[in-house]
Amino acid sequence: MSYFNIDAQALNTYDAIVIGSGISGGWAAKELTGKGLRTLVLERGRDVRHVTDYPTTNKQPWEFEHRNQLKQEVREANPIISKCYAFYEGTEQFFVKDAEHPYVQEKPFDWIRGYQVGGKSLMWARQTQRWSDFDFEGPARDGFAVDWPIRYADIAPWYSHVERFAGITGNKDGLATLPDGEFLPPHEWNCVEKHFQQKVAAKYKDRHVIMGRAAHLTQPQPIHFQQGRAQCQHRTICERGCPFGGYFSSNSSTIPWAAKTGKMTLRPNSVVHSIIYDEAKGRATGVRVIDANTKQMQEFYARIIFLNAAALNSNLVLLNSTSHRFPNGLGNDSGVLGKYVAFHNYRAGISGEYDGDLDSTTDGRRPNSPYIPRFRNVLKQETNFLRGYASGFSAGRISRSDQNGIGADLKESLLNPKLGGWYVGSHMMGETIPKESNYLALDSSLKDPFGIPQLKISIAYDDNDDKMVKDYQEQLTEMFTEAGFKNIRVRDSHAAPGLDIHEMGGVRMGKDPKTSMLNKWNQLHAVKNVFVTDGASMTSTSTQNPSLTYMALTARAADYAVKAMKKGLV
């Protein structure tokens, strides 16, 4: 499609192209423009500007026509996205509707997406823990996947770099499984959470309950004020967009920061079709873009390309970037592109009640909760499954009113709720094992609305995951019992993969080009000027939430890319 004359080509040429403006793309944009590169950011969705494009952020509960419940027709038209807990009347505008981007579920997979400037950073739950060497050494030690080409020490300074800018609240807990970071003051515990923490600490040497680490400004620093952000006000309706910039999103933080350099060109409504590989030059020269409004294809060129379309879409773009040299997808000499996809197991949960501490309650709201770092199979293999799980935990008190009556009595009891006991709950976040049989491919006949082949997703839970669910239920039941919690109930949602929204892999990092796609700088082994720094690059999944790691890897790779560019290496 090179119908352009030389001038047009020059006009469409940049130092760098970033594909996607979500959590990782925002960081690529910030770092590359910050280092002086003229950077084009291509985003398939519409623009979403901080504050002005958050239509529901200041709506009171009664201002929602349906009290935040989804319309029946929306639910029926969107069976996939309607399963996501964060999709409701106040957030509908930020999630991809099922028909917008169809895909093939070779096995059930609920693909949850946000296509707009900011990607999923607008709606995420903001939990941000560092990964540790137990995670980076896992594959080498436990014998699954391939060895990571990096260790914690490689990424630690970059964690600090992104934490300081994004603003992360947390407590320094001194745990080997969960390295401390650059923290703003931690959120407050409530009495029952504290009680549980103490009970667990008393019984188990190796199990800890800590305050969650989350991307909230509990005490903004000058760098946050410079971004135009302010202290988090504890509204806990973050997924509608926060006018205070109280939590980190690309929209409130990295994208406007990149824009301020004057080096960024942000092009929304630009669906990247593929990356262009020039055989003569032996490098990628640019990208093909379909304009979402006109459906016209257009080309843009750059020295380096950062692929940050979110894990599955980054796989899709590479699989669709075929050439004589790379008939099976860009950089895919090894044949592993699209394979070894993994995710997090969120299937299991547990709840209970507690009748101590009845003279105390909580006041206000907290956009965060305590966290139980992984304690299984850490120092030795002690179970019949590989790896382990982290867990969320929280406690609260509910007011209840008797709703049995009618008339004035009913009204009276509705308006005078009785404070019930404490409820406690936890959910698991299990590590799943990347396997060759969990793969992505392009469907040979079905196309999406832009004429791009549909992504075929073939990902499933296995026996290891089922055993882990059982162990979580048993161990947490034991811990809950130890703490004196009553009416303990465990569950297994049997949800399909995908709803965890932590899909990773397919373009994994590794030392050996024969078994991996990317080197230790997130650079395609075979195409040195293409960097993939989102979840697609993960070799294994850890038990921690992933996005902080995507941010750190992105900043690290951008630093390397610019240095390598200056040395003429890419």
Added chain:
Amino acid sequence: MAGAVGGLISLPAWANGWTTETVLTTRKILSVGQTELLAEMVETIIPATDTPGAKALNVHQFVQKMVADCYPKTAQENLNKGLDSLNDLAQKSFSKPFAQGDTAQRTALLTQLAQSPDQKEFYSLVKNLTIRGYMTSEYVMTNLTHYEFIPGRYHGCVPVPQKAASQGK
């Protein structure tokens, strides 16, 4: 939508949550007669006392809107059929249309519905939505349960206040 009081000047200032106007944006699933009857029904469930009841807060409009927009077809049929039979049941039980019964008569009839195998689904649909509409109305949330949009704080262990007000999200 909210804040749109429209032409209904007779409504007090706080009742701007749902108005006839916002309900009109929805497919109409009830006749005028049925709507009036529903208003009497929600008012019986949550009546005016020293504070407004469900009818003055337009909860019947809310119920209608929710059933039209957010519930499966079967719920709409239930609501229609249930309302249609309400006057017959009133005739049988106190020889008057439902609206003309006194509080005790209406209350007794609805209490009976709650137990009736044919009617209890209809009744609990209306009752649940009435409670939800009432409790999340602007009037109740601002004047009675004192909802805070921006608490600005979280304290984990405070003494239980003498009178606990509910705090939803």
